[in-house]
Amino acid sequence: MIILGIESSCDETAASIVQDGTKILSSIVASQVDVHHKYGGVVPELASRMHIEAITPVVDEAIKKANITVKDIDGIAATRGPGLIGALLVGFSFAKSFAFASNLPFAGVNHLEAHIYSLFLMDNKPQFPFIALVVSGGHTNIYYVTSYNNFELMGQTRDDAAGEAFDKVAKMLDLGYPGGPVIESLAKTEDPDVIKFPRTMLEKNSFDFSFSGLKSSVGRYIHNNPITCREDQAQIAASFQEAVIDVLSQKLINAALYKNCNAIGVSGGVSANQTFVKKLSKKAANKDIKLFSPPVELCGDNAAMIAARGYTMIQQGSLCKLDHDVFSKSKID
Ligand code: KG4
Numbered sequence: 001m002i003i004l005g006i007e008s009s010c011d012e013t014a015a016s017i018v019q020d021g022t023k024i025l026s027s028i029v030a031s032q033v034d035v036h037h038k039y040g041g042v043v044p045e046l047a048s049r050m051h052i053e054a055i056t057p058v059v060d061e062a063i064k065k066a067n068i069t070v071k072d073i074d075g076i077a078a079t080r081g082p083g084l085i086g087a088l089l090v091g092f093s094f095a096k097s098f099a100f101a102s103n104l105p106f107a108g109v110n111h112l113e114a115h116i117y118s119l120f121l122m123d124n125k126p127q128f129p130f131i132a133l134v135v136s137g138g139h140t141n142i143y144y145v146t147s148y149n150n151f152e153l154m155g156q157t158r159d160d161a162a163g164e165a166f167d168k169v170a171k172m173l174d175l176g177y178p179g180g181p182v183i184e185s186l187a188k189t190e191d192p193d194v195i196k197f198p199r200t201m202l203e204k205n206s207f208d209f210s211f212s213g214l215k216s217s218v219g220r221y222i223h224n225n226p227i228t229c230r231e232d233q234a235q236i237a238a239s240f241q242e243a244v245i246d247v248l249s250q251k252l253i254n255a256a257l258y259k260n261c262n263a264i265g266v267s268g269g270v271s272a273n274q275t276f277v278k279k280l281s282k283k284a285a286n287k288d289i290k291l292f293s294p295p296v297e298l299c300g301d302n303a304a305m306i307a308a309r310g311y312t313m314i315q316q317g318s319l320c321k322l323d324h325d326v327f328s329k330s331k332i333d
């Protein structure tokens with residue numbers, strides 16, 4: 001079964017062709033980062049307009065790269081939410097029209113479930129049950145995953161998402177948007193233990209997160225110790241990153257121990273951070289827990305994960321009707 005996946009929830013217009021839910025025939029991602037960079041974050045109206053410009057060429061390219069024709073497509077999947085409404089509407093409406101015109105089944109995919117599905121696109125997949133962390137610019141969610149359709153939310157952020165904290169700290173350090181990659185690369189040369197930023201663990205046995213205190217603490221530190229050189233910037237970047245990594249790793253391992261699971265998976269933009277993945281992998285191994293993390297191109301927003309999730313939904317007959325709408329925050333239906 002060949003599925004066309006479409007993603008447009010934030011600042012990437014993406015299309016992908018995936019065969020039988022696991023084999024990626026093509027995956028095209030058109031990033032808008034250069035446009036949003038100068039504003040220090042995503043401007044929703046600009047994002048919607050750029051999705052409109054990109055959607056047709058991106059889908060065309062995905063079909064061409066996969067070496068198939070429209071007639072070979074058996075189903076269409078598009079992100080339904082959560083995300084920016086205007087941005088979602090572009091991909092979702094395009095996919096709906098495509099499905100209607102070609103008389104194909106159409107699935108509206110939950111973006112967070114799709115991030116978990118990026119783990120199923122690897123040759124080496126986690127077995128059920130496992131603990132999944134979806135860590136991106138909008139979410140920091142821990143799930144207990146027991147099947148292809150069961151994702152029990154164990155914890156989430158009470159304020160900023162981890163990626164959002166990276167982006168906001170990068171802005172304070174004058175490093176531009178997105179913050180994650182530049183903070184990670186700056187941090188590489190520094191000792192992360194020099195500045196002691198707080199690790200907010202919340203109540204015992206809570207799997208929720210809070211990153212706003214850490215963000216404020218970095219702000220106060222910069223106020224009291226003005227940055228004079230690149231090394232100052234790098235020092236703060238390294239110590240901040242280490243605080244985020246410590247909290248994410250500890251909570252994930254606690255969740256695995258709590259549920260008696262020996263496997264954890266990470267996905268979402270922040271999981272592209274190799275310093276995080278390496279440290280987490282080591283800490284998990286100490287507890288006999290195996291870490292699964294997708295290759296970098298599947299960590300951030302992409303449409304292969306949408307097609308993979310859509311494949312299961314279409315197989316199960318979990319389809320969208322033409323009057324179904326997108327959603328920004330709430331759960332589907
Ligand atoms: O999953 P994603 O592409 O989009 C959302 O659904 O939000 O995640 C984007 C987020 C941004 O906040 C970005 O700063 C962060 O992922 N990110 C990183 C890294 N690469 C991207 N954070 C830390 N380290 C990285 N290497």
Ligand code: ZN
Nearest residue numbers: 136268300301
């Ligand atoms: Zn995402």
